[in-house]
Amino acid sequence: MGKRDAQSVTMALISLDDARDALQSGHRDAAIQAMQEAHRTLEGIGHAAGVPVAQAARRLGVSVPTVRSWIARGALRAIEGSSPVEIEPESLRSVSRALDELRERGQDREWLQALVDYLDDREARRSPALKEGLEQLARGELEPA
Amino acid sequence: MAFEVLRTPQVRDAVQRQMSRTERAGYEAARDELAGRGCVAGGYKLAATDGGDYPLCARHLANAWRMYTAYPDDARVVIVAVDQHTPKSNPASLAETLPGLATVGRRRSEKPPCCEDAASPPPMNDELRKRLDTLV
Numbered sequence: 415m416g417k418r419d420a421q422s423v424t425m426a427l428i429s430l431d432d433a434r435d436a437l438q439s440g441h442r443d444a445a446i447q448a449m450q451e452a453h454r455t456l457e458g459i460g461h462a463a464g465v466p467v468a469q470a471a472r473r474l475g476v477s478v479p480t481v482r483s484w485i486a487r488g489a490l491r492a493i494e495g496s497s498p499v500e501i502e503p504e505s506l507r508s509v510s511r512a513l514d515e516l517r518e519r520g521q522d523r524e525w526l527q528a529l530v531d532y533l534d535d536r537e538a539r540r541s542p543a544l545k546e547g548l549e550q551l552a553r554g555e556l557e558p559a
Numbered sequence: 560m561a562f563e564v565l566r567t568p569q570v571r572d573a574v575q576r577q578m579s580r581t582e583r584a585g586y587e588a589a590r591d592e593l594a595g596r597g598c599v600a601g602g603y604k605l606a607a608t609d610g611g612d613y614p615l616c617a618r619h620l621a622n623a624w625r626m627y628t629a630y631p632d633d634a635r636v637v638i639v640a641v642d643q644h645t646p647k648s649n650p651a652s653l654a655e656t657l658p659g660l661a662t663v664g665r666r667r668s669e670k671p672p673c674c675e676d677a678a679s680p681p682p683m684n685d686e687l688r689k690r691l692d693t694l695v
């Protein structure tokens with residue numbers, strides 16, 4: 415890391431300290447502002463860098479093989495040509511948000527299974543074939559099977 | 560008790576034009592089972608967005624084919640659609656990433672059955688009727 419990048423990290427850490435202090439004193443808006451400042455500062459560093467698979471696994475709370483499987487299936491987006499493989503930050507964030515939401519909903523069910531069921535049925539409901547069939551059903555276009 | 564099994568043109572076209580001979584045989588076996596057992600042969604209930612039950616059932620057929628059924632009353636079964644369920648790749652948004660996860664670790668036995676009793680099919684409730692009304 416170059417000197418300029420190191421300085422940016424230092425500035426971001428200061429902003430995060432500000433955010434923590436603001437939260438502790440109940441100033442939520444100021445905390446958000448400080449976090450955004452930290453984010454902007456860090457965005458200028460190595461913007462093309464992705465997230466290593468192991469770090470992504472920790473962030474998502476799943477195993478490394480699971481992350482690799484999701485990359486292979488297209489659920490997580492790897493940075494093209496990265497070696498070792500790195501994941502695009504926005505892709506990681508979007509999947510992370512979905513997992514958080516579904517873990518909250520999961521409650522008494524094992525969360526990954528809840529996720530799989532939810533996604534599977536969601537895809538089915540969006541099927542163009544099903545939409546076409548429902549439209550025909552609504553028009554009463556039925557015949558003996 | 561025998562059930563009257565109906566289908567939409569979407570089903571007819573997909574069966575005739577897209578299914579292989581083996582796949583068609585699987586569809587016909589499922590259809591015959593619906594005629595004999597009603598919703599008990601319907602597979603499982605789809606989940607609704609809010610986590611509740613969607614008023615349609617889905618049954619897996621040969622290969623990636625799935626069959627979706629509705630139950631207008633306790634004597635009739637409508638095969639609403641058949642479709643191939645395939646994961647997509649190269650997602651550009653979260654919505655598009657979702658199918659990519661859909662084949663991970665399925666334990667189908669945990670899906671709620673379409674119905675427990677052939678005499679009590681899942682109702683084409685107000686939600687589905689409302690959806691159908693908006694389509695025409």
